[in-house]
Amino acid sequence: MTTLMTVLGIVVFVIGLLISIAWHELGHLSTAKMFGIRVPQYMVGFGPTVWSRKKGDTEYGIKAVPLGGYIRMIGMFPPGDDGRISARSTSPWRGMIEDARSAAFEELQPGDETRLFYTRKPWKRVIVMFAGPFMNLVLAVALFLGVLMGFGIASQTTTVSSVSDCVISQSAASAGKSACAKSDPASPAKQAGLKAGDRITAFDGLPITDWNTLQDDIRRTTGPATITVERAGRSVVLHADLIRNQVAKTDGSGGYVQGQYVYAGFLGFTPATGIVQQGLGDSFQRMGGMVGTAVQSLVDLPERVPALWRSAFDGAPRQPDSPMGVVGAARVGGDVFSLHIPPEQRIATMLMLVAGFNLSLFLFNMLPLLPLDGGHIAGALWEAFKRNLARVFRRPDPGPFDVAKMMPVAYVVAGIFLSFTVLVLIADVVNPVKIT
Template sequence: MTMFMTVLGIVVFVIGLLFSIAWHEAGHLAMGKLFGVRVPQYMVGFGKTLWSKKIGETEYGLKAIPAGGYCRLIGMFPPDKDGKLKAKSTSPWRSMIEEAREASYEEVGPGDETRLFYTRKPWQKFLIMLAGPAMNLVLGVAILAGVWMTYGVSETTTQVSSVSDCVLAADSKRTECADGDPKAPAAAAGLKAGDRIVEFNGVPVTSYKQLQPMIRKSSGQITMVVERDGQRVTLTPTVAQNKMIKLDGDGRPVKGEYVTSGFLGFTPRSEMQALDVPGVADELVFYMDKSIEGLMRIPQKVPALFGAAFQGDERDQDSPVGMVGAARIGGEVMAADVPVEHRLVFFIQLLAMVNIGLFLFNMLPLLPLDGGHMVGAIWESVRRRIARLFKRPDPGPFDVAKLMPVAYAVAVVFIGFTVLVLIADVVNPVKVT
């Protein structure tokens, strides 16, 4: 049964991924057609065509390899200055440019002269390329907002889940107390599981986010009021100084970094709490900020990823994962021994994370990504405005084809990184259960 649920989870994830890709390409398709660009093909997947149907002037289809998709817009690149497509050059760089230009004209036919992508206004080009990643962002945000406003998010509360018996440093290899270990201040003061801390050193507390830094900054004897069985009880623990894991500005643990701070020795209880609209907005801002930060830190994680893939090193939990790794996580969660609603919620949020990841990745200002084409459209608009300002001739469309050598170099780097992540996901996968 476990194997069946794992396979089911992987299959469902792949279907969700294909939908996300189709949703992305639908943005390019709709915006391209809106601005009059001819779109001969809309395909999900690569390789051999499994199914296709032509509706109007566009062929819609599904291909064998579920690793991407494309929406073919004719005339992506302008012709050379003489208005012609030149024969291939012996220069490898020039050849790349000419091959890209030639490919963009393969399906241009009579009457298409006014329906080429490069002839659109810069702001129209920008919106056509933005539409794809924007669709992923809308889908991801809609899913997360729906889950957070109905099912809720896990919030750490001021209620006590368990009380430690002794003081153990955060980097201790032991998990159980030994003779000679000092007794935890919370246990010594009589704190019990189920107590809810409502006051700390005379200050009312309503959230663990408020309470945690107060504990960490304190030392010596303090007063603490808890609610227990409907009654208020005052405790006077003596806060110990202990080696604790460092927290960032948002109160999240910083892996591998420690500080000496106040310690009571209890574990707070977590509860699912539905968010209102402002709460969803705050959570989305935090999530997007951390996602962007994670994306920017990927180059720093390559050495550790290489070690996990080829040297048997432990795989970090925040290590980059590819679609294979994400599919394995989906299968692992589907087979986990947790309530069905938890599995479904995690799966739905995983799909949302994939969509937000696709948005951020495609917004990188690099060709051949959508962000690279958007930068080209912005530069075209800028230089045309400058030309008008100084009363110079219109420089015409910006020739993105001239940047194809850079695009190929970026593609090689992306492919190499994708292969590295794939190997790591197969031989040393990230596990979440």
């Protein structure tokens, strides 16, 4: 049964991946057609064509390898300075440029002179290239909101899981101290009679509905305080005398900053964890934290390569936050469906995985490097800047920015990305990231 659920999880993730890719390319396709650019092909996947159908100017199809997708637009690059599109240089770098230029015009048909990508105004080209990543962002936000507000996520609650017997500083607890010494005073929670299973409903007379609010109230308080709890269906008022103690520093989103401490009010209990539906404001706050984490992960990517190499070839442990490729993410999808958790939580976790994948697609594609969408956006913005500058100083129009001249850089970037992809693939196969 576990094997069946694992396979099902992989299949569900692959379907989610294909939908995400198709959705991305639909953004490019719809805006290109809106601005009158001819698009000969819209394909999901790479390699041999499994199925295709032509409708109007465009061939729509699915290819065998579900690792990406593309649309092909006519005239991605302008002609050379001589107006020709098929000139071939003996220089290898010039050859790359001219090959790219020729490929952009290889399907040119009569009447296409007015339907070329490069002839569109820069702001229209920016919209066409931004539309793909933007679709991934829209899908990520929709999935995140659906899970956070609909299913809920594991969060700390106002229900008491356990009560501390005594007062121990957080640094001492982190160092391994768990037993109370005779000199350690009893915790305020124990003295007040707080018990495991109590659900705190009010603090100092103010209603409490979420853990973050309760935690803030406790940390702001030293001295006497009233705590209202629901116990066995009855409302009970407890009186506690909170003290100042060393506690873990919070990150503002309900988490803790490892190794950092502050002095604040202390009651002395551990909250229970449960599945809690989030409000709209809390959901956007959590998504903001996810975006920040994703951006930081992208910035830290070069630093993670040595550890990834050791995981792939030296048998070093694979870190939970290690970069993953499509294969690794699919394996995680299989692990998700084989977990012994309620079915709705399997679905929610899978949706979060697909949402995270879409967020990564958005951020990655926005890098201002060719051949990524962000590279074409940067080229169009540079062209707009030069043309506006020429207009201000009443100089001749410099014409379209020749993105084809950046193709040597694009090949280098693509080579680096391909090498990194192969490394991640090997690590995902021989030493995959696992979840529990």
